[in-house]
Amino acid sequence: MRRxxxxxxxHGFKGGADTFGARSQFSQDLRQRVAQALPRVDVRVAVYPTYETRGDLAACVARFTEWLLEQVIDIEVAARTPSPTVDPSVHCVLIGHSMGGIVAADALLTLAGDRRVGGDEETLADELNALMFPYVQGVLGFDTPYLGIAPGVVAHGAEGQYAAATAAFAQITGITDALWGKKGGESSSAAAAKKPVAALPAAERSTTTTTSSSSSSGWGWGKIAMVAGAGAIASGAAVAAATAAYQHREQLTEGWTWATSHLEFVNCLARGEVLRARMARMTEAGQQLGTGFGNLYTQLGKTAAAEARKRNAAVTNDSKNGGGRGSPLAGLLPAGERTFCNLPSGQTPAGVWKPAVNDAATDETWAHMSMFDSAQNPNYNTLLWDARDMIVQWTEGSAWYAGSHVTTTTAAH
Structure with a gap:
């Protein structure tokens, strides 16, 4: 039987059909190279459809594993495999970009019977299940923050983000002052008592809950409409802010819901102990089951290095000429050390991590989002070959691969 x-x-957080290049070109290019290197098996591609990256991570993993099961069952039925759970004709390599790599890792551990994944239970199964179905040969992450997002992602973008954040805060302040009735002489504490608890700093929430619940109980888009129409008694700026808020009330409400629900999905990145535990368990899976695990992480290259040299030279000249304090980014990491992901230390078991250098990207986020775009990633082909080599290494030496019968024709997929 040909296997x-x-x-x-x-795909990752808020990704979609084109995450892996236009019409998923990267997936097809990788399939072609893997098929050439593994002629004994039929290599196919399945791209998980656009899904809701919201809510609990465990729910996302459950939906993905259900979809994966359906894909594999269809192939096993068509192949008339006698015993797919004991001797499957299908092995899977789960390939995830960004947060998709965490979904893939948790799917493997879930299928292998690890009860810890996606929850807070402390009890583990000491031995993982080698008869998992579907059978996962390995997990390959592309710029997946298995150990969190590198601090430089924020630091190197801070200069541009600060101005935007300041402008946004000013707009929000104008709207909230109008909505909650704050007047020029009113104290901040009195105004805060009229705001919803969610709008307050964390330290103030516990002491304001009761007051704000009663004072804001009558709040709604009706009050915004009232403020928006109160041109005779309100300032022009307040009216403009309230009018804009009311006219875009549906988008604002949807935006708030989107932000809060999606933060649930990515909050696992803030739990360092869980991230490290996942890495350790993936290493155990490799030792017990022979499954592969790797991460191809983006790293900035030539263009970012050239821009850093220009920026530092400008700062130096400015200082010599008695200018201002210069760019706050001066002295930060050189381009060759700028990555989107935190990298494992020598003490952290983590599988195989290999840099995917982008010589065109000028910041970590650009490199992260454009790694599958050959027009924006000069090292696109290197990325393909590195991914192919990992998959081939995990597969070609296995008894499963050796037991696949070669046929004279190969179906196109």
Missing amino acids: TLLLCFV
Whole structure:
């Protein structure tokens, strides 16, 4: 029986159909190279459809594993495999970009019977299940923050983000002052008592809950409409702010819901102990089950290095000429050390991590988002070959691969 290696691609936070290049070109290019290197098996691609990256991570993992099961069952039924759970004709490699790599890792551990994944239970199964179905040959992350997002992602973008954040805060302040009735002589504490608890700093929430619940109980878009129409008694700026808020009330409400629900999905990145535990358990899976695990992480290259040299030279000249304090970014990490992901230390078991240098990107976020775009990533082909090599290494030496019968024709997928 000719066996099937299924490459399953999982996009990341708010990704979609074009995450892996236009019309998923990267997935097809990788399939072609893997098929050439593994001629004994039929290599296929399955791209997980656009999904809701919201709510609890465990729920996302459950939906993905259900979809994966359906894909594999269809292939096993078509192949008339006698015993797919004991001797499957399909092995899967789960390939995730960004947060999709965390979904993929948790899917493997869930299928292998680890009860810790996606929850707070402390009890583990000491031995993982080698008879997992579907069978996962390995997990390959592309710029997945398995150990969190590197601090430089924020630091190197702070200069541009500060101005935007300041402007946004000013707009929000204008709207909230109008909505909650704050007047020029009113104290901040009195105004805060009229705001919803969610709008207050964390330290103030506990002492303001009761007051704000009663004082804001009558708040709603009706009050905004009242403020927006009160041109005779309100300032022009307040009226303009309230009018804009009211006219875009649906978008604002949807935006707030979007932000809060999606933060649930990514909050796992703030739990360092869980991130490290996941890495340790993936290493155990490799030792017990022989499954592969790797991460190809973006790293800035030539263009970012050239821009850094120009920026530092400008700061130096400014200082010599008695100018201002210069750019707050001066002296930060050199381009060759700027990554989107935190990298493992020598003490952290983490599988195989390899840099994917982008010589065109000028910041970490650009490199992260454009790694599958050949027009924006000069090292696109290197990325393909590195991914192919990992998948081939995990597969070609296995008894499963050796047991696949070669046929004279190969179906196109």
